Amino acid sequence: MKNLLISILLVLIGTSGMGQSAKVKNVILFIPDGTSVDVLSLARWYNGNQPLALDEIVCGLSKTYSADSTIADSAPGGTALATGSKSLSGYVGVSRDSLPQVSLFELARMQGKSTGIAVTCEFPHATPADFVCHYPARSYSSSDILIRQFVYNSPSVVFAGGGHYLSNYLKKPYSLKDTLQNRGFRILTDRQSFDAITSENVWALFNDWAGNSRYLSHDADRNPAQEPSLAEMTRKAIEILSKNPKGFFLMVEGSQVDWAAHANEPFALITDFLAFDQAVAEGLKFAKADGQTLVVVCPDHGNGGISMGNLQSGYSPVTPYEKTEYDNLNIHTKIVEPLRAIQWSGRKTAQRILADSAAFFTTHTALLADTLALRYNLTLPADSLLTIGKIVRMPGWSADKKRDNLENWLGTRFSEQHFIGWTTTGHTGEDVVLGVYAPNGVTRLTGIVQNTDVARYISHTAGFGDLDSDENLYVPAGAGTQYPHYKARLTDQGLVFDHQSGKPERCITVPGNTDYYLLGQKKISVKSLIVTIIDRYFLPPELVKILAQ
Structure with a gap:
């Protein structure tokens, strides 16, 4: 079905904007979570009836339904934008069959590009996790898995909330904060350090106005001396990521537009959306000056039914x-x-x-x-x-x-x-606004499109590679999986491949949700995340090559 959809899409290049055109170097994807179209109208009125930054690039509507529901939640909604695949409610970065789906973020990194996430929620929340993680649940019970995957599959730059998740991970005597730092990442928590950032491999995790470390403040409550705005995070991320001569991929989410809509709270909804629109203005300012940057704006779903x-x-x-x-x-x-x-x-x-x-x-x-x-x-x-x-x-x-x-x-x-x-305190199933800014010579995506089309348009236009290469990048394995000289068994340490020679130094141990394996006692890094979903492991091609020798 996935291959059929992309084939149809490529045939319809006149409408979809996926015909032959120049490739772009950088991509900035803006997601105003839970933003229904009426939010734009009310935001303009609130802002003195001035046009939004988004207005000049509006070019269509995106359908938002998931594989199992007319009304999507952020997990499959974001997964569609991140991977080009429709998925099930609550599923993060996986197909309806719980198979990992390669994301735009991962394809960009394989191209040598820098990657970034800037959000106002906690970093393992559904939308950022959709781009970085792979697991068929977004619930609290699975949050430890998403946190671990986020750390071992980390973007170059992470600006978000959720600092306590690193220290309290699984309540073990070590923290993933140490893991990140040992991997060369700096972790910052104050505005002054944020302002001084000049290079990547950095996480900046902020508390809200009351000292809560889960998420940032609504923009109207934000203390500028303590928390940067989403626009400032966007500008800083671009400043850092654009130093890579190969380019970058940045996802920016106005996370709490959605939360205000759930609460039917119009003031936070409008002021947070306007703060998001200021971030869009930063992206457009850079893209117009740069001439090699694609900017896409698309919500994952509507929310609240505001009018x-x-x-x-x-x-x-x-x-x-x-x-x-x-x-x-x-x-x-x-x-x-x-x-x-x-x-x-x-x-x-x-x-x-x-x-x-x-x-x-x-x-x-x-x-x-x-x-x-x-x-x-x-x-x-x-x-x-x-x-x-x-x-x-x-x-x-x-x-x-x-x-x-x-x-x-x-x-x-x-x-x-x-x-x-308001019609509901939940999500809504209407089409949502689509905005695209493309450099000269680059075809825009226009019309009424699927949310999955957005991801495929980005991948095609940026030359990221094949979003349907999941089976090659994530090779399934589990207890009993055999290769010419290896046979796998499940242990508390992970999936262990015993060598037929019986020699411990030839044994390969694969810990779950990391980016390394052990050959005997030697730790060897791989280029992508080793995804573990319950008792199924998904191995990167370089490890499969070793096992197949």
């Missing part, structure tokens, strides 16, 4: 032909100005309420009302303040669950008052 206009602004079911609320709806006074008056995201507002809950719900309910009015521009009746108290005191709920529910409650109340509509 300008809700049930409060619709037709009356009794008198549908009378003048309606939306006839009098002034976008500036009813939506934009109230949004601009907000100072904190719903998440930060919720966190501050939870931190001060003892005071708020004993003698200071008036203080709560003042805080909501000042920080979130939300005026509520007394019974609503009691609802907040119920959320704060909910027995059995973790602090995170209380925060998430309170954030959603605040966002929903604000939206109801200001004619912003």
Whole structure:
């Protein structure tokens, strides 16, 4: 099926933009996670009706469905953009049959190009993991596997959150922080060190405004002295990666646009998207000056079903032909100005309420009302303040669950008052915007396309190689696999290939999810990740060649 799809795509080169054209040296792929098309309209209004950086390169729409669902999550959504393959819900960088799929990131590295990831979520989250990792689950229970794969398959540059994942990995007496440093990577956690970076092999992992090391702040809550913006991370990544004369591949994600949409929180959604658009502006600025860089913008899916206009602004079911609320709806006074008056995201507002809950719900309910009015521009009746108290005191709920529910409650109340509509707190299945900037002489991808077409267009236009070469790059093996002089068995140390001579020094041990094997006691590096999925190992061709001798 995969080969059939690419064959059809190549036939349709007039529409897809995959005809003969010059090749590009660099690629920057921007993914505004969970961005529905209506987000662009509201963002323009919020920004004084000024055009977005993205606007000048919009050229089509991308279909987002996965192999098993009309509505995709970020795992198969990102996998399609990273590998050109449709996959199943929750699957990261693998096919629907749980086979590793080579990614644009890996193909670029095989070409000798530098690679980078810049995101505002934790580094092993679904979208960045889609480009670097391979495993049929994105859940918390599989996060240790994704973390390990990310370290051993590391891009040249990683700007993200998630610093604690390196230190707490599997709660072992060593940390993957040590592993990274032993492999020649610097790990930075402060703004000053970030600003001073001039070369690759670096991870910069930031905390949010409250010191949480899982992810960065929403852009509206960001302290510029402590956290760079996504635009600044993009500019720094380009500055570093562009020093490679062979070129680079950079993936930039506006990760928390999606999180704000899940919370139905319009302020964080719009301000995070505008921060993402500023990152796009940085990419376009470089691409136009460079003349050898392809820029692609494509969300992985929609989220929330946001709209300008809700049930409060619709037709009356009794008198549908009378003048309606939306006839009098002034976008500036009813939506934009109230949004601009907000100072904190719903998440930060919720966190501050939870931190001060003892005071708020004993003698200071008036203080709560003042805080909501000042920080979130939300005026509520007394019974609503009691609802907040119920959320704060909910027995059995973790602090995170209380925060998430309170954030959603605040966002929903604000939206109801200001004619912003939502259909769900989950993802949505509509087509999403596609933007492409290509240098002179390079054909653009245009029209209504599959998300998998985006990856194949990038690979074709950049000359990365064959996205269908998975079976050659990831050769399956497991207990009982035999080669002329070797037979495999599973052990606690990994997959062990015993040599028929019985000599220990000829034995080959393959640890899971690393980039090396042991010949006897000698550690030998390979050029790609040795993927392990439960009891199946996927070996790189150079190791297979050794085993086949």
